[in-house]
Amino acid sequence: MTAPHSSSDLVFRASAATRFGLMAAGGGISVLFMGLAWWQEGWGLAAIMGGCFAAILIPTFIYVRNAYTAVTSTHVGRAGITGRLRAVPRAHIAAAVRARLLQPRTPALDNLFLIDHHGRQLLRLIPHNRNGDQIDQIVALLGVPVTGPDEPVWGKQLAREYPVDLALYERRPYLFSLSIAGVTCVVIFAVIVAVVWSAS
Numbered sequence: 001m002t003a004p005h006s007s008s009d010l011v012f013r014a015s016a017a018t019r020f021g022l023m024a025a026g027g028g029i030s031v032l033f034m035g036l037a038w039w040q041e042g043w044g045l046a047a048i049m050g051g052c053f054a055a056i057l058i059p060t061f062i063y064v065r066n067a068y069t070a071v072t073s074t075h076v077g078r079a080g081i082t083g084r085l086r087a088v089p090r091a092h093i094a095a096a097v098r099a100r101l102l103q104p105r106t107p108a109l110d111n112l113f114l115i116d117h118h119g120r121q122l123l124r125l126i127p128h129n130r131n132g133d134q135i136d137q138i139v140a141l142l143g144v145p146v147t148g149p150d151e152p153v154w155g156k157q158l159a160r161e162y163p164v165d166l167a168l169y170e171r172r173p174y175l176f177s178l179s180i181a182g183v184t185c186v187v188i189f190a191v192i193v194a195v196v197w198s199a200s
Contacts, residue, residue: 011143012069014128019064026057059103069125069134069142076114078125088114088122095109098135101170102150108152110135113164114142119166 030053038046066083070076076109077087094117100108112125112135127134139146148162155170 006058010071010073010137012065012128012134014067019061019184022064023061026053026060028059029053064128067128069128071137071138071197076123076125076138078123086123090195092116092122093142093144095147096139096142097158097164098139098146098148099158099162099164100149101158102152102154103170113162115163119163121163125163161199 017188030050032055034046034050037049039050063081067078067080068083069078069102070087072084073090075084075087076093079085093114095115097113097115099111100111110127112120112123114128116122125135149158155166158164159166
């Protein structure tokens, strides 16, 4: 279900500093790796490396630019990469679960899971900035009972103890990270072999 939002709604977005920091970090890392690729193998590998980074960074930048959370007197919703708002009626929200989810090599991220009267998850909200101020404000506005672990937890533990829906990669983050790392290494190795083979 979607709901329109007006100028009177409370809307949360990533701050300008967050957007700029992400663009600067992503752009800097991509330029560094492209430079190393060019120095080692020339423009062919640099172009391939640039394409790989672009495939990751461009959708990320678009998401950060378009994503927002809106709270109105009747609905709570969030928008993703397309900017289209997905909202649920506030009357359907009976409780919330708040948890800081652990992920490998990254700080724990605050999450708010909205639960209906039947104990089912309606919507999941995450802050658009790293601090917890946005979640604090949403909790205060909703005025529903909030439960959750006091300390940061892994997804598997949270899904076992609370009525939340988590993706497989969140319940098995290390396995997912190893799988991604393995696939990435294979792809990079294949690209390097192809470039060296074509140049010989």
